[in-house]
Amino acid sequence: MRSLEIVEAGIQATVQDYPGRRGMQAQGFFPAGPMDHLAHRAANLLVGNPFSAATLEITLGNFRARLDAEATIAVCGAEAQVTVDGTDVAVWESHEVPAGAELAIGIAPEAGFRFYLAVDGGFDVPLLFGSRATYTMGALGGLDGRPLQEGDRLPLGEPGASGRRGLAPGVRPEYSREWDVRVVRGPQAAPDFMTEADLETLFGRAWPVDPNSNRTGIRLESHKFEWARRSGGIAGGHPSNILDNSYPVGAINVNGDLPVILGPDGPTAGGFVVAATVTHADFWKIGQFRPVGDTVRFREVSLEQAVEADRALDESLTDASVEAAA
Amino acid sequence: MTTTVSPVIAQQPGQDGKPGITYRQAGERAVLVEYGEMEFDLALNFLVLAAKDALDEQPPTGLIETAPGFRSMLVSYDPFALSSTVLLDHLQSVHDALDPDRGITIPSRVVHLPIAFDDSETRAAVERYIHSIRADAPNAEGGTNIDYVVRYNGLRDREELYETALATEHWTGFIGFFPGLPFMFPLDPRDAIFVPKYNPTRTWTPEGAVGIGGPCYAIYPVESAGGYQLIGRSLPIYDVRARNEVFRENPLLLRAGDRVKFHRVTEEELLQQFEQVHADTYRYRIEDATFDVGAFLEWTATVADEAEERRRRREEAASSTPVP
Numbered sequence: 001m002r003s004l005e006i007v008e009a010g011i012q013a014t015v016q017d018y019p020g021r022r023g024m025q026a027q028g029f030f031p032a033g034p035m036d037h038l039a040h041r042a043a044n045l046l047v048g049n050p051f052s053a054a055t056l057e058i059t060l061g062n063f064r065a066r067l068d069a070e071a072t073i074a075v076c077g078a079e080a081q082v083t084v085d086g087t088d089v090a091v092w093e094s095h096e097v098p099a100g101a102e103l104a105i106g107i108a109p110e111a112g113f114r115f116y117l118a119v120d121g122g123f124d125v126p127l128l129f130g131s132r133a134t135y136t137m138g139a140l141g142g143l144d145g146r147p148l149q150e151g152d153r154l155p156l157g158e159p160g161a162s163g164r165r166g167l168a169p170g171v172r173p174e175y176s177r178e179w180d181v182r183v184v185r186g187p188q189a190a191p192d193f194m195t196e197a198d199l200e201t202l203f204g205r206a207w208p209v210d211p212n213s214n215r216t217g218i219r220l221e222s223h224k225f226e227w228a229r230r231s232g233g234i235a236g237g238h239p240s241n242i243l244d245n246s247y248p249v250g251a252i253n254v255n256g257d258l259p260v261i262l263g264p265d266g267p268t269a270g271g272f273v274v275a276a277t278v279t280h281a282d283f284w285k286i287g288q289f290r291p292v293g294d295t296v297r298f299r300e301v302s303l304e305q306a307v308e309a310d311r312a313l314d315e316s317l318t319d320a321s322v323e324a325a326a
Numbered sequence: 327m328t329t330t331v332s333p334v335i336a337q338q339p340g341q342d343g344k345p346g347i348t349y350r351q352a353g354e355r356a357v358l359v360e361y362g363e364m365e366f367d368l369a370l371n372f373l374v375l376a377a378k379d380a381l382d383e384q385p386p387t388g389l390i391e392t393a394p395g396f397r398s399m400l401v402s403y404d405p406f407a408l409s410s411t412v413l414l415d416h417l418q419s420v421h422d423a424l425d426p427d428r429g430i431t432i433p434s435r436v437v438h439l440p441i442a443f444d445d446s447e448t449r450a451a452v453e454r455y456i457h458s459i460r461a462d463a464p465n466a467e468g469g470t471n472i473d474y475v476v477r478y479n480g481l482r483d484r485e486e487l488y489e490t491a492l493a494t495e496h497w498t499g500f501i502g503f504f505p506g507l508p509f510m511f512p513l514d515p516r517d518a519i520f521v522p523k524y525n526p527t528r529t530w531t532p533e534g535a536v537g538i539g540g541p542c543y544a545i546y547p548v549e550s551a552g553g554y555q556l557i558g559r560s561l562p563i564y565d566v567r568a569r570n571e572v573f574r575e576n577p578l579l580l581r582a583g584d585r586v587k588f589h590r591v592t593e594e595e596l597l598q599q600f601e602q603v604h605a606d607t608y609r610y611r612i613e614d615a616t617f618d619v620g621a622f623l624e625w626t627a628t629v630a631d632e633a634e635e636r637r638r639r640r641e642e643a644a645s646s647t648p649v650p
Binding site for chain 1: 331332333334335350351352353354355356358360364365366378390391392393394395396397398399400402405406410478500501502503504505506507509520521522523524525526527529539540541542547548550551553564566567577578582644647649650
């Protein structure tokens with residue numbers, strides 16, 4: 001069986017698949033899966049894999065790995081210097097690499113924070129509760145439920161497509177240091193929990209991303225909202241407190257004064273209001289936030305617009321969007 | 327800007343002994359279904375568990391999963407296979423078919439767990455919070471959350487808090503947060519206490535920590551962030567490596583509908599038992615039992631006056647205690 005050996009893992013590299021481990025939220029498991037589902041899916045498309053095939057999610061870069069057999073690979077995500085045996089190769093394109101080749105990903109210097117490495121056939125770690133996604137909070141999935149380390153050897157699935165391919169113009173998204181993210185308000189917004197002015201603040205300003213951010217959540221910056229209630233009553237004295245309930249992935253959860261966007265490894269439930277929820281179509285962006293210096297603005301859309309945005313993104317990621325590379 | 331005035335997408339008034347239902351949009355892939363009002367009424371939780379079972383038995387095409395809360399249920403769906411209108415109609419028909427008769431009996435185990443109050447690991451978590459997140463939090467004064475919980479509820483002293491936590495069985499209303507965390511509610515209304523959550527939340531909590539937030543108790547299954555006031559520490563309740571036989575069938579110790587009864591141990595004893603759990607020499611004490619909802623509701627009515635009197639006293643103390 002073909003395999004890939006980790007030579008250098010960088011700050012965090014994990015095996016992820018899409019849509020992750022669903023059906024277990026009632027037991028306290030968020031789905032895990034790629035923090036940027038767009039780059040994960042694009043990388044799989046380029047090497048001829050289904051979206052469900054496992055990729056490696058690589059944080060910031062500084063990553064090296066060796067393939068013990070011929071393979072087709074693609075790296076999608078941040079712009080960075082990517083080399084195969086020392087020769088530059090383009091990101092967001094697939095490449096055929098020979099047996100024994102060493103792949104290296106440098107540090108993302110500008111916008112973007114994560115990379116997805118797809119190999120034809122996918123990474124063939126065991127399925128656990130229907131998914132290969134690493135969920136470090138639960139210490140399961142991926143390789144022994146943990147981030148990858150130097151010397152780890154990951155088995156690859158049956159060889160699939162080969163050839164150099166790229167994406168049609170417009171498919172690769174533009175990255176930024178000032179992100180614009182579409183959200184749907186609620187489940188707990190105005191008028192019951194927050195004031196309309198609070199939502200104008202939430203949607204009207206640029207929020208800095210806190211360095212204490214990771215796959216469980218993106219912390220923003222504390223802000224004294226007005227709140228529609230004076231107190232959380234029996235749920236706790238602060239007006240952000242509610243009787244504990246389950247959260248959607250992408251919830252903008254206001255913990256006291258601090259808004260946090262819940263990530264794919266985030267808490268599944270708790271007792272704080274969720275002012276708005278990030279659309280699936282834009283959820284991928286939070287995976288590319290750099291935890292120092294990036295800002296995010298939230299733009300409110302309707303439920304119908306959110307579904308349309310999801311549909312448009314899905315339709316941009318089909319075999320029709322793959323073409324032979326120049 | 328497109329403005330939906332309210333995230334409430336539908337509402338059904340209460341009728342025939344059943345509470346009202348509020349449907350809230352939770353992104354374009356989930357609906358949050360809330361029962362009744364925001365009050366500490368365990369009957370709402372019994373209804374949630376019945377509704378979840380009924381929905382899991384007859385899910386509409388495109389439903390992904392349901393995750394309960396104390397008085398709510400998050401229903402996740404695929405918007406390309408199931409429209410929110412069709413989903414809401416389906417949910418309403420499930421609710422209409424629910425039997426409002428509260429005379430049901432639920433399978434409910436009694437799980438006995440040790441607790442060491444004011445142990446050094448949870449104190450370390452509070453210290454860490456003071457040093458790295460917020461130095462002036464009123465709930466962390468003196469390097470502990472315990473005195474704040476005592477004060478907020480007008481309790482005599484720490485001992486009265488400990489007695490309150492030990493006296494009652496705690497109802498596991500649902501599981502969530504991180505794998506296996508029980509959201510637990512005191513079954514004896516006289517032992518109900520309330521406390522605000524952290525502001526902002528902690529970034530670290532030790533495994534096994536026991537905390538209180540709002541009316542709810544929790545045992546932290548893994549090292550994680552957290553927002554509850556910490557009062558002590560219990561044993562592992564999640565182990566995917568199944569080092570103890572209790573985790574062999576299922577890495578989660580607790581499930582919705584279980585009752586937890588705490589007994590007091592010293593920190594030294596607790597740490598020893600922690601090791602015994604990992605060495606597979608500790609045996610968790612779990613009784614198979616059932617829970618008679620009707621009898622419970624009748625009994626709570628008999629202690630309602632006493633519970634109300636205590637609640638008033640606690641609210642009075644709360645009103646003069648700062649909120650984080």
